[in-house]
Every structure is written in C-alpha cells, then in structure tokens.
Amino acid sequence: MRVDLFDFELPQALIALRPVAPRDSARMLLARGSAPLADRIVRDLPDMLEPGDVLVFNDTRVIPAQLEGERGEARIGATLHKRIDLRRWQAFIRNAKRLREGDLVEFGANVTAIAEARHKDGSFTLAFEGDEPVEVLLERAGRMPLPPYIAGKRPTDERDQSDYQTMFAQKDGAVAAPTAALHFTPELISALDARGIKRETLTLHVGAGTFLPVKAKDTDDHAMHSEWGQIDGETAARLNAARAAGGRLIAVGTTSLRLLESAADDSGLVQPFSADTDIFITPGYRFRVVDGLMTNFHLPKSTLMMLVSALMGMERMKEVYAHAIANEYRFYSYGDSSLLLP
Known part of the structure; x- marks a missing residue:
C-alpha cells in the first residue's frame, strides 16, 4: 500500500x-x-x-533517555530507545559520523559509555561503564526525551518532568x-x-x-x-x-x-x-x-x-x-x- x-x-x-x-x-x-x-x-x-x-x-x-556528550572534541547526542541488558542500550546517535566502534563517550556527571557496536540503521549499542544501575546514571545526566516536533520548538524544562x-x-x-x-x-x-x-x-x-x-x-x-x-x-x-x-x-x-x-x-x-x-x-x-x-x-x-x-x-x-x-x-x-x- x-x-x-x-x-x-x-x-x-x-x-x-x-x-x-x-x-x-x-x-x-x-x-x-x-x-x-x-x-x-x-x-x-x-x-x-x-x-x-x-x-x-x-x-x-x-526515563530521562536523552544524553548530550563528547567524544574528544566532537559533540555527540544519544537517545536511548531499547534496553539490551543491565548495562547496554541501543541508541540513536546525533553526529554519528564522528563516532566509531570502541569510542568512549563522556556524558558528564561521571557518566560514560563505550560505543560498542554500530547497527545497520545507524544506531549504536552503548555499554555504560561503572556499577551503578543505568537508571541512576540517567537520572543524573539525562533529560526527558520530548518528541522532536516539540523539542525542536522549545527546550525541555521542569514542567515536562x-x-x-x-x-x-x-x-x-x-x-x-x-x-x-x-x-x-x-x-x-x-x-x-x-x-x-x-x-x-x-x-x-x-x-x-x-x-x-x-x-x-x-x-x-x-x-x-x-x-x-x-x-x-x-x-x-x-x-x-x-x-x-x-x-x-x-x-x-x-x-x-x-x-x-x-x-x-x-x-x-x-x-x-x-x-x-x-x-x-x-x-x-x-x-x-x-x-x-x-x-x-x-x-x-x-x-x-x-x-x-x-x-x-x-x-x-x-x-x-x-x-x-x-x-x-x-x-x-x-x-x-x-x-x-x-
């Protein structure tokens, strides 16, 4: 159709x-x-x-599934969209051309992840480092993932929580x-x-x-x-x-x-x-x-x-x-x- x-x-x-x-x-x-x-x-x-x-x-x-980070001098945006296991999530990546398998991405607030694998659709598996539950890391470094037709018009704020x-x-x-x-x-x-x-x-x-x-x-x-x-x-x-x-x-x-x-x-x-x-x-x-x-x-x-x-x-x-x-x-x-x- x-x-x-x-x-x-x-x-x-x-x-x-x-x-x-x-x-x-x-x-x-x-x-x-x-x-x-x-x-x-x-x-x-x-x-x-x-x-x-x-x-x-x-x-x-x-969950606050949107993250902003850096890989060296490159700005990397990540939107988690599917849990794989306790420490790994599949994520859509903004500026994905600057990210390679094995790269470390620093998201601030002591939250880091390894770009473990690239998928056919351009997304990545992110493996979060450390022992804290990923949900705890997201509460610290993430923000509410508003749809693009809203986020493109205004920033996320406290009301959205x-x-x-x-x-x-x-x-x-x-x-x-x-x-x-x-x-x-x-x-x-x-x-x-x-x-x-x-x-x-x-x-x-x-x-x-x-x-x-x-x-x-x-x-x-x-x-x-x-x-x-x-x-x-x-x-x-x-x-x-x-x-x-x-x-x-x-x-x-x-x-x-x-x-x-x-x-x-x-x-x-x-x-x-x-x-x-x-x-x-x-x-x-x-x-x-x-x-x-x-x-x-x-x-x-x-x-x-x-x-x-x-x-x-x-x-x-x-x-x-x-x-x-x-x-x-x-x-x-x-x-x-x-x-x-x-």
Missing part, C-alpha cells in the same frame, strides 16, 4: 507544545461507526462508554510517553468507576522508533521497530472474562492496542505475553480483541496513522482528520484526543 495515501497537510500552529490544564479538559473528537462526528471533551468519556467496558492502559514510565508522565506510570523503560493516557486525572477515574467502567494495565516500553518517519514508498517495504511488552496471566484472564460478558476492550493509546493484538490468538483470546513485538497494523488487518481506541492525533505518513486507518477505514479517518484540522484541534503528544469506536 502506498505510504503517501496517509499524508495530509497540518498547519504548524496546531502542534501542541504544552498540555492543557487540567488534563481532562482537553477536547475529544468522538467517531462512532458511521454516526456524525461529535465534538466533546475528555471528561465526557464516562458518558461515551458503557458499564462493563474495559479501558486498557499502559503503565510504562518514561511531570507533564510527560501519565498517572499510571510505574515501570521504568519507555523513551516516549503513551500519550493517550496523559489526559486522565483522579477525578476522571472516579467518574469512570462510578459509571461501571473497568480498567486494566499492561506494559509496553515505548521506543524512540515510534517517531521515525516511514521512508519507504510502500508499506510492504517498511521495517517496523520492535518494543518489549508484557501482559500477565491474571490480567489476560480478566480481559477475556470481561469481553465474554459483553464488555468492550478499549485500548488507551496505540501502544496498548499493539500489545493487545500481539497477545491475542486466532480465537480472539488474550494470552499471557512477555516478549518483543514489531506488529505493524495497516488497512486490511483483522482485529482480534480490540473494540475501540482512545488516541491523540498522529503524524502524516506515520505507522500510527496507518493503524487508526486500519481500525476505522481510510475514508473515515480522512473525515476525522479534516474535521479536527478545520476545528483547530491540537495535534500530537501534548494535543487533544479522539475516541474511535468502529
């Missing part, structure tokens, strides 16, 4: 550089089947769902936030509980590959990045029981959706899962367990734009995005939300 079919023009003024406050006051565009689109706000979510439905959240926590974490963040490992869940507040959760909406959590450590553009002209030629995810047996059993009782599984974010579909078998049951997934969902995909999706508005020609088009249909998503742009919804990680119910 041609990648340019998922392209659209987005005014730069609609790219959100800060989230709204409170978080649940963000706008939400409801697309339900073929019904007319409805302009709502996130705190209306309980009224858009039914008792017994299950919201499935990602409990990954963003909390703004770019969801209220469900518990397990360290992500280098990008599962942004659909940024809209939730304790007050909204209380309203969902009162409505009889259930919730479950899984873990998918979001990698920086989520921001990489699709460079291929055809989706068949795109190599999807992989990310590590986990759903335990008890959670899988509860999800299956809820769906068997007539409840819908509503993924909060594309990360939750991708992991749910990765863990589902052909009979439509969620199985326990603990592995990497590189699932690539494009139009024509048959969804096994996900019945709906809450998600922000995505980049043109991105794998996430392809995913939502697979869920709702390409023509419906063109309608959704045309409406969002015409009505000045805020786009991307700190932007507004949508609820997609096929």
Whole structure:
C-alpha cells in the first residue's frame, strides 16, 4: 500500500507544545461507526462508554533517555530507545559520523559509555561503564526525551518532568510517553468507576522508533521497530472474562492496542505475553480483541496513522482528520484526543 495515501497537510500552529490544564479538559473528537462526528471533551468519556467496558492502559514510565556528550572534541547526542541488558542500550546517535566502534563517550556527571557496536540503521549499542544501575546514571545526566516536533520548538524544562508522565506510570523503560493516557486525572477515574467502567494495565516500553518517519514508498517495504511488552496471566484472564460478558476492550493509546493484538490468538483470546513485538497494523488487518481506541492525533505518513486507518477505514479517518484540522484541534503528544469506536 502506498505510504503517501496517509499524508495530509497540518498547519504548524496546531502542534501542541504544552498540555492543557487540567488534563481532562482537553477536547475529544468522538467517531462512532458511521454516526456524525461529535465534538466533546475528555471528561465526557464516562458518558461515551458503557458499564462493563474495559479501558486498557499502559503503565510504562518514561526515563530521562536523552544524553548530550563528547567524544574528544566532537559533540555527540544519544537517545536511548531499547534496553539490551543491565548495562547496554541501543541508541540513536546525533553526529554519528564522528563516532566509531570502541569510542568512549563522556556524558558528564561521571557518566560514560563505550560505543560498542554500530547497527545497520545507524544506531549504536552503548555499554555504560561503572556499577551503578543505568537508571541512576540517567537520572543524573539525562533529560526527558520530548518528541522532536516539540523539542525542536522549545527546550525541555521542569514542567515536562511531570507533564510527560501519565498517572499510571510505574515501570521504568519507555523513551516516549503513551500519550493517550496523559489526559486522565483522579477525578476522571472516579467518574469512570462510578459509571461501571473497568480498567486494566499492561506494559509496553515505548521506543524512540515510534517517531521515525516511514521512508519507504510502500508499506510492504517498511521495517517496523520492535518494543518489549508484557501482559500477565491474571490480567489476560480478566480481559477475556470481561469481553465474554459483553464488555468492550478499549485500548488507551496505540501502544496498548499493539500489545493487545500481539497477545491475542486466532480465537480472539488474550494470552499471557512477555516478549518483543514489531506488529505493524495497516488497512486490511483483522482485529482480534480490540473494540475501540482512545488516541491523540498522529503524524502524516506515520505507522500510527496507518493503524487508526486500519481500525476505522481510510475514508473515515480522512473525515476525522479534516474535521479536527478545520476545528483547530491540537495535534500530537501534548494535543487533544479522539475516541474511535468502529
């Protein structure tokens, strides 16, 4: 399928550089089947769902995975995106032409790493020196890895330390936030509980590959990045029981959706899962367990734009995005939300 079919023009003024406050006051565009689109706000979510439905959240926590360092006189930037083991991470490198295998990179604050191996995509394996956990080193020398469309407009600051974490963040490992869940507040959760909406959590450590553009002209030629995810047996059993009782599984974010579909078998049951997934969902995909999706508005020609088009249909998503742009919804990680119910 041609990648340019998922392209659209987005005014730069609609790219959100800060989230709204409170978080649940963000706008939400409801697309339900073929019904007319409805302009709502996130705190209306309980009224858009039914008792017994299950919201499935990602409990990954963003780590300060961006580092600035030096290799001799060369400035080197590193964005960690996938853990290999306790001391090694795969990282995208800025100024990679100045880095060779075996080089030592000094990131300041007594944090150093060896550029151990270069990968085919230009990234490197960085092996951190010392005995301290890498997470401790990152807290000392790293900064919050804001998406390039935000970081290119303004510097990271103290507000981002909390703004770019969801209220469900518990397990360290992500280098990008599962942004659909940024809209939730304790007050909204209380309203969902009162409505009889259930919730479950899984873990998918979001990698920086989520921001990489699709460079291929055809989706068949795109190599999807992989990310590590986990759903335990008890959670899988509860999800299956809820769906068997007539409840819908509503993924909060594309990360939750991708992991749910990765863990589902052909009979439509969620199985326990603990592995990497590189699932690539494009139009024509048959969804096994996900019945709906809450998600922000995505980049043109991105794998996430392809995913939502697979869920709702390409023509419906063109309608959704045309409406969002015409009505000045805020786009991307700190932007507004949508609820997609096929």
